[in-house]
Amino acid sequence: MTHVDLHCHSNRSDGLLAPSDVVRRAAARGVTLLALTDHDALDGLAEAAQTARELGMRFVNGVEVSATWRGKTVHVVGLDIDPHEATLATGLARVRSGRTRRAEAMARSLAAAGIPDSLEGALRHAANVTMIGRTHFARHLVSVGAVASPSEAFRRYLVPGKPGYVPHDWASLREAVGWICGAGGRAVLAHPGRYALSAGALRDLLEDFRAAGGRALEVATSSHSRDQFHQFGALAQAFGFLASRGSDFHAPGEGADFGALPAFAAPVAAIWDALRI
Numbered sequence: 001m002t003h004v005d006l007h008c009h010s011n012r013s014d015g016l017l018a019p020s021d022v023v024r025r026a027a028a029r030g031v032t033l034l035a036l037t038d039h040d041a042l043d044g045l046a047e048a049a050q051t052a053r054e055l056g057m058r059f060v061n062g063v064e065v066s067a068t069w070r071g072k073t074v075h076v077v078g079l080d081i082d083p084h085e086a087t088l089a090t091g092l093a094r095v096r097s098g099r100t101r102r103a104e105a106m107a108r109s110l111a112a113a114g115i116p117d118s119l120e121g122a123l124r125h126a127a128n129v130t131m132i133g134r135t136h137f138a139r140h141l142v143s144v145g146a147v148a149s150p151s152e153a154f155r156r157y158l159v160p161g162k163p164g165y166v167p168h169d170w171a172s173l174r175e176a177v178g179w180i181c182g183a184g185g186r187a188v189l190a191h192p193g194r195y196a197l198s199a200g201a202l203r204d205l206l207e208d209f210r211a212a213g214g215r216a217l218e219v220a221t222s223s224h225s226r227d228q229f230h231q232f233g234a235l236a237q238a239f240g241f242l243a244s245r246g247s248d249f250h251a252p253g254e255g256a257d258f259g260a261l262p263a264f265a266a267p268v269a270a271i272w273d274a275l276r277i
């Protein structure tokens with residue numbers, strides 16, 4: 001089970017490595033079934049799939065869609081999607097254009113807080129400029145010495161209530177799940193333990209997600225504690241969801257890496273057994 005990783009990022013969104021290097025790193029760390037799930041972007045999939053073929057690794061086309069539910073940002077991973085399906089591609093293009101407008105507003109807000117020219121700076125850290133996001137601003141703030149680390153950049157500037165944070169409306173939850181299902185994929189609610197919801201609101205989210213066509217919960221993720229593996233394994237069982245797992249790797253030395261997630265014994269079926277690959 002530890003060889004399955006269904007959530008990671010390349011430089012087509014806010015990861016640091018090219019798609020082929022993400023696949024090579026995963027393989028070197030023992031992953032044998034991998035999904036690349038860049039935020040709101042599909043353009044790394046062909047390169048990643050090609051490298052996986054060369055290495056004899058099983059590969060799943062994935063994406064992580066930014067969505068808004070009751071004013072909160074939630075992430076929906078799509079697995080085994082058709083990257084050429086038009087409605088998904090058009091929907092993601094709309095989400096990316098919202099990213100550009102948001103980044104401009106973030107830069108104005110940071111300038112008012114005494115940090116000029118941050119949009120130009122953040123763009124220098126983005127290999128795919130249409131996918132500009134908070135991680136690129138964080139890397140810029142580190143490189144100009146405004147903060148010592150990306151996590152300090154988030155803490156001081158990039159989270160709600162801080163000067164660089166701009167509230168944003170992404171796709172609706174129903175749209176995100178609908179696009180994924182329409183492209184033949186399975187929708188997985190990413191890192192559900194990260195949303196700081198009351199128990200009641202979390203149940204509402206899971207019900208809305210299931211009603212929209214959601215099929216699985218990410219149970220094992222670097223965002224969750226061991227206790228949360230059990231909590232979300234039990235919730236998946238109670239709601240009839242499959243379980244997924246993934247590192248959420250972004251960059252060497254930045255957060256989680258491949259091959260480090262512990263195995264978990266969830267009382268539910270694994271989504272990778274349901275994939276067609």
Ligand code: AMP
Nearest residue numbers: 014039066132133134135150151154250
């Ligand atoms: P965005 O989609 O532009 O709002 O950026 C979200 C991304 O920022 C996430 O996918 C993570 O990669 C990163 N992120 C969010 N919160 C933090 C944090 N506290 N520390 C480091 N990275 C974070």
Ligand code: MN
Nearest residue numbers: 009014135250
């Ligand atoms: Mn990210």
Ligand code: MN
Nearest residue numbers: 064075190191
């Ligand atoms: Mn996420």
Ligand code: MN
Nearest residue numbers: 007009064248
């Ligand atoms: Mn992610």
